[in-house]
Amino acid sequence: MPPATVESMTSPAGGTALDVLSHVFGYGAFRGEQADIVEHVSAGGDAVVLMPTGGGKSLCYQIPALLREGTGVVVSPLIALMHDQVQALRAAGVRAEYLNSTQTLEERSRVERAYIAGALDILYVAPERLNTPSTRSLLARGEIALFAIDEAHCVSQWGHDFRPDYLALSDLAELWPDVPRIALTATATEATHREITQRLSLGNARHFVASFDRPNIQYRIVPKRDPRAQLVEFIRAEGQDAAGIVYALSRASVERTAEYLVQRGIPALPYHAGLDAHLRAEAQSRFLREDGLVIVATIAFGMGIDKPDVRFVAHIDLPKSVEGYYQETGRAGRDGEPSVAWLAYGLQDVVQQRRMIDDSTADAAHKRQAMQHLDAMLALCETVQCRRVNLLRYFGQDSAPCGNCDTCLEPPAVVDGTIAAQKLLSTVVRLDRERNQRFGAGQLIDILRGKETQRTRQHGHDSLSTWGIGADTSEQRWRGIVRQILAQGLLATRGEYGVLGITEASGDVLRGDRAVQLRDEPEKSPRARATRKAPAHELEPAAAELFEKLREWRAATAREQSAPAYIVFSDATLREIAVARPTDVSALGGISGVGDKKRAKYGDAVVDLVRAYAALGS
Known part of the structure; x- marks a missing residue:
């Protein structure tokens, strides 16, 4: 019998993978290797997936979880991110929940009962919780469709984001040998890739490695002189309504930088581990829901955000590794729109980072590895060649000069x-x-x-x-x-x-x-230049005006639901609506990002707005 294909594979509720993609998530076709991954995992195969942020990793396990019997268990290291992912899935009609330390006993009991009853499609769990006997006992009482291990690079002891609890996830192969496992990451060198495979016991898995290139991100690295003043100039060049993340090395620097931005008319909030948990939660909530807000965060503290329209990521201190830099800059432009990764880098960064390594209590092997990470980051900063070529080469991938980074646009003299x-x-x-x-x-x-x-x-x-x-x-x-x-x-x-x-x-x-x-290098910093304008500004005047009215409607709707705006519809979806101008709800079915649940929930309001706009123009 020939193997099942994405077109033929059906979910327990009926429908093929393409049906799920279209009716649940609102997309007309798979991208890149998504179809092959979905087909392989849905058929029960293990997989290791290396795919850049914004490349569609989530669908690679969400759709198989909906196609297979049971509940897809997703291991995620960022508790703050779970809530947003679950909220987005629910908005699409998926029965999703999470188990983590933020919940009350009553909330956890409700989720556990739903899992045992088979009433969940997807369950998010932190690695620390998954490794407890009580959680493993709970999972044994229900049916598991698959295990998805997100941010799988956290298993690498030589990596920038090592989490010891990831090492225990290799047990999943022994405890549930018939349940497929898929490990996913957007950040892995060839060595980290091998370590993921070995430490998670995925020796028989099929490997899918996409290009790590993010062509919509423009990489810029400038000499550090007055970093906060340079940062203000950069942000103003990007536009006052641009959402962004600024990374600094210390908590004190985070606080001072956020205050500096606010004093100069740029809305900004600090975010680091030393802040009260309520203040951190409030900062994250505002960042997800407000346009034009800048979050200033420590490099060491993971920002658990799933916001697709972050227009820039800025570093005012040197990251410790290329992996860390790539992951942090990858939070820009998840929607595919033009975005910028900006870094101010100076002599003191080099001295400070090397001193921190020398003074650390780590053994000689870890110090040597840390110095190699730093040297690779310095090479990226100092290159006179294309930044993107250098960055991708670090991850073992070849690339031609991009024509979009600072060294391509303004080649430095040597x-x-x-x-x-x-x-x-x-x-x-x-x-x-x-x-x-x-x-x-x-x-x-x-x-x-x-x-x-x-x-x-x-x-x-x-x-x-x-x-x-x-x-x-x-x-x-x-x-x-x-x-x-x-x-x-x-x-x-x-x-x-x-x-x-x-x-x-x-x-x-x-x-x-x-x-x-x-x-x-010039004696003065080059003037900050704005990025290429996003397609939203390239719309015909009438469509651009309708697009803004749709954004206003989306913002009001999101406020009513206490949800981030992108969970209602993305900018790309609103832009497509503004161009197509559907005058009946059924026509929304052809718009990317409009699944059945969202069409039923928002269709009438969107069509009424489009009709009203058309009436004004006639």
Whole structure:
């Protein structure tokens, strides 16, 4: 008998996978490898799925969960995200619930009874809860359609987001050997991919690896000078109604940055683990429901958001790894619209990150791995080639220059920095060998520029042979040179104060055996430029006006339901309605994102609005 196909596979309630895609989720066709994944998992096969954020990973387990008998159990590490995902599924007519620590005993009991009775299509569970004997006993009392392990990269002990509770998920294969398992992530190098497969006992799984490219995201990295002022300029260039996330390294920086933005007329809220839980929940709720709000968050604290219309993600501190950077920037543009990933990066970032690694209590292997992660992030920041090519290469994928990142749009000049590097390294050597002294970048630059200060006078640095030999170069330019030389491994930080010392590679430069190429950075930061306007602004005037009226209706409807606006309809769906102008409810069936439940719930209101608009124009 030939294997079942997506077209022929039916759900317990009747209907094929394509029927579920159309009638429940409102889409006319699968994208990329979605159809193959749905077919494989629905037939009982295990799968490992690597797919970028916004690529449609959720449908890869949601549809099989609806096609198979029983309840699809989804393992998700972000409790805050569960509520939004469940709310969106319910809006589409799916019987979805979650079990986590935010619920009362009565709420948990209600969900447990529904699961045992077979009245749930999908159940979200945190890994910590799934690993408890009580939850496993509960699951054994019902019928499981599949296990979906979301954010599967959390199983990697070398990764940026390791969660120990993920390691215990390998037991699922032994406890429920006949239940298919699908592990999914948007962030995995080849090494992490292998680790997911091994640690989750998915050796016999079929692997689906999509391109990690997010062509709608424009990557920009700028030299850090006055990061908060640069951030304000960037946000204003993006438009005051643009929703965005700003990442900072510390809680104090988060607080100060949010306050700085508010003082300059940009609505912003802080979000970090040190805030009261009620304040965090309120900040997240407002971010999901309000247009033009900026959330400022710590890099280490996961933002459990599923908001599709985040127009920018900004970093004012250097991320610790490319994986972390990719995942955080991936929260922009989930709706496929043009978005920006902006990063301000400076010398102090490099010194601070390396000192944090050196001072950590981790063993040598973890420190070595952390330094490799940092070096890869520095390579991305310092590249003079296409950012996207560099980023995808890190994940083992090839790409042509994108023509859309900053280095493609404004290619940086490359200059011979060998002499400047020799001046700097010679100063470091002379201080160490002649004076038994080591200093940070600021003191070295003062020596090179011949700047008389209390410290240079105190230590008699004006008598060094390198005193003033870099006076023709500005302090700002020297800081950029130091940063790039650090990134190239020609300098290293030492000790708790982050003083600079030479490396094995420094000798080659000092002897003239190695040339040093540097980015020729401008003395002033380039002006922030707005992204390419989204298609919403490219609509014909009449359609654009109708689109805005539909957005107003959606905002009011969402407020009435205490739900994020995107759960009603996405911008892409409203845009399609504005162009098509359906005058009866049945015509909404051909609009992407309008499933049966939403058409029944909102169809009359949408059609009435379209008719009223048409009447005004006639």
